[in-house]
Amino acid sequence: MSAVRTLWDRLALYLPVLLMGVLAMATYWLVRSTPERSGPEPTAAAVHEPDYFMRKFAVKTYTANGQLKSDVRGGEARHFPDTDTLEIDQVRIRSFNEQGRLTTATANKAITNGDASEVQLIGNAQVIRAAVTDDQGQAQPSLTFNGEFLHAFMNTEQVKSHKPVELTRGKDRFTADSMDFDNLERVMLLRGRVRGKLVPGNTH
Structure with missing residues (x-):
């Protein structure tokens, strides 16, 4: 033991x-x-798909003091959350800058950012800045832009295009293969085959 x-x-x-x-x-x-981890799980790629639709709609936005800033209308709109943009068919946009100057844009199709301050117009595109009186009291005739593509910046009164355009200012008329226009700086850059017709005394 x-x-x-x-x-x-x-x-x-x-x-x-x-x-x-x-x-x-x-x-x-x-x-x-234990099997080895191959690394972090891949994140799902962002999908460019609309999250809502609007048909025969009208959307208005206002400034902090209640003044109308923009009025967007169209046959159908599709919102894409990955880019926060709207694609609009048969679009018509009325936009007012800080001075209350009206700019109107129409096209077969448009792609806009959230507040419609930046708009790409595609197909029968037209942008019209209404006639105004400037800060010196001088009358400024209306401006009309026509083309198959126009990129309009409503707040800064800029219109650009890499495709042929036609610009009408009162009775003056210009055509070019591409354009970069800044109304606030009073600068217009026309490229390619440029043609113009100036009418003396053109104020309307």
Whole structure:
């Protein structure tokens, strides 16, 4: 009995060491058996799909003091959340800048940002800035732009196009292969085949 007791005492002495060894081997085996991660999960690519539609609609926006800023109408509109843009069929836009000057835009199709301050007009595109009286009290005739593509910046009164355009200012008329017009800076850049007709005394 004394020999058995002595053997048991020695086993009890080494039992914690044996258990630690078993646990270490088990941990090592689990680490080796676990499949490696191939990296972070890929995020889903943004999809350019509309989240809502509007048909035969009219949307108006106002300034902080309640003045009408823009009036957008169309046959159908599709909003794309990934770009926060509207695609509008048979569009008509009326926009007023800070001085209350009216600019009207129409086209077969338009792509606008959230507040319609930037508009790409596609197909039978036309932008008209109404006749105004400038800060010096001088009458400024209306401006009309026509083309298959016009990029209008309503607040800054800029109109650009990389395609052929026609510009009419009162009775003056210009055509060009492309255009960059800034009404506030009174700068018009026409490129390509440029033709123009100036009428003396043109004020309306």
